Amino acid sequence: MALERNNREKELLLKGLPIAPGLVIGKALVWKHKKIKLNRRILPPEERAKELEHFHRTRNLMLGELEKLKRNLPPRITRFVDFQIAVLKDSEFIKDVEYLIKEKGRTAEYAVYEAIEDRINELLKSEIEYYRDRAKELETLYYDFVSYLRNEEKREVIGSDVVIFADDITIEESIRIVNSDVKAVVLQEGGKTSHAAIILRDYRIPAVFGVGDFSDKVTNGDVVIINGWKGEVIINPSKPTLERFKELVAKYNEEAKGLVEIKDLPTITTDGRGITLMANIDLPEEITLVLEEGAHGIGLFRTELLFYEYGDDEEKQEEIYREICSKVYPFPCIIRAFDLGGDKVIKGYREKNPFLGLRGIRLLLEEEERFRKQIRAVLKANEEGNIKFMIPMVTTLWEVKRSRAIFHEEAEKLSEARSVEIKLPDFGIMVEVPSVALTIKAFAEYIDFASIGTNDLTQYTLAVDRRNTRVSYLFHHTHPAVLKLIKMVVQAGREYSFRVGVCGEISSDPVGIVLLLGLGITELSLTPSLVLQTKKLIRRIAIEDVEKLAEKALNLADGEEVTRMIMDYIREKAPDIVEKYGNF
């Protein structure tokens, strides 16, 4: 229809989640939906044996394909394939499907659906994104299974400069995508910890997920611009937009080459202040990016996702901590104790106001055995001696004293049991609550380091829920009130000789970085993919300048004023960075 065509040809902006960074222009390849209409026919008894055989043949075929797929994969990706293989080999699953076909006369596809459905629904109900993402993995396994049963053709990558648009992609498809020359991926659904997100990030394919239904907005061959930094997709850009982005992409590619060149250069300001850049990770797989970007350690290893996957299994934790920390050796690896509660809900703790409730260290001290297990895993994993341990959401000195006592008790017990002296990791706290920043001197005696978590510090200082999009316009980690608290911690660190770093999102924000350096911060921990970018910015900054700016910022009225002032400075020193992020 003419009207429809006109609509499609108009420039259109879709907003989603920034999943993997990068800026590209390409041509849309729209994959047809995986969602299928089930064949719910009830089979007469004489057809059931044949259907059963069809199921087993397909299962074997799929297992064979998955094993083949695994052959050339790095171990960090293999685990996704292993998960699917485990489900297909699961005796309960096989028994359920056999029963449904033989006794209930289900078609194979319907039986497989029923056998998996409960597990998917259970996971989908979860408030935890990580579990919902696992449900998606099962769902895509099911779609694959049905495609195999129906002998359908695979959704292929056709053409060059392709940007895939799909409802969701299966593990097998994610792997095929990263092995082809797809430029970017846009998904209707999908979360930050989904298999697709992890695989695409790992292979540096720009991606934007969660853009919603695009079925009447994009067609094959449409020109599209993907900004994986901002989570934006522009469909059918107007001529001026396209020209502007062509220039930006060229600059970005040029800059990306330049970034590789600075990997081995020191992170140092123009007037000689050395800055340590570390990376934040949530998943063990992210270590690849950390190493590729040349980060000098892990400044925040969030352990909640490990908890969701393995519970508080001590051996598993020890194994993962040892592996990750030895990979960043000789640089430090700061492991944070489970920060459960708040937005990281765990079963059984539903509270009216969870961010002010039983969260972080409060919960760990109430469930001491879980805390002790984690401490033991950390202590045992510290063979290289580069592990540091920190506790989240501290609000009182008692929590610090008690945690430290438990930490030392476990270290002593372990040392006795092994009759060797163990390497005691440094012990630190996260400063995420204004009252702790304001009284930080009282904590000094009990800590080796403090890491400022500006995500929570901002939320608690400004009374703005960090997850609520309706008030996100009020969330400014560069607000002078937050900056004043950071300054107090830096000064106390100097006076009482404990190290101070920052690991909140402010460390990934160019405006924030300028301010932090001006406030005297020398250790930043940030998103792994931004380490080189940040190094580039820092190498153009003079401490002398940014100290003055930070001092001025402390006296401004709000975060917006501060941001405007600092943006002017960045525009002057690093105009390319301003353009990439747009109006951040």
Ligand code: PEP
């Ligand atoms: C923070 O609060 O700034 C922080 C780094 O911790 P999280 O985002 O995990 O709460």
Ligand code: MG
């Ligand atoms: Mg926090």
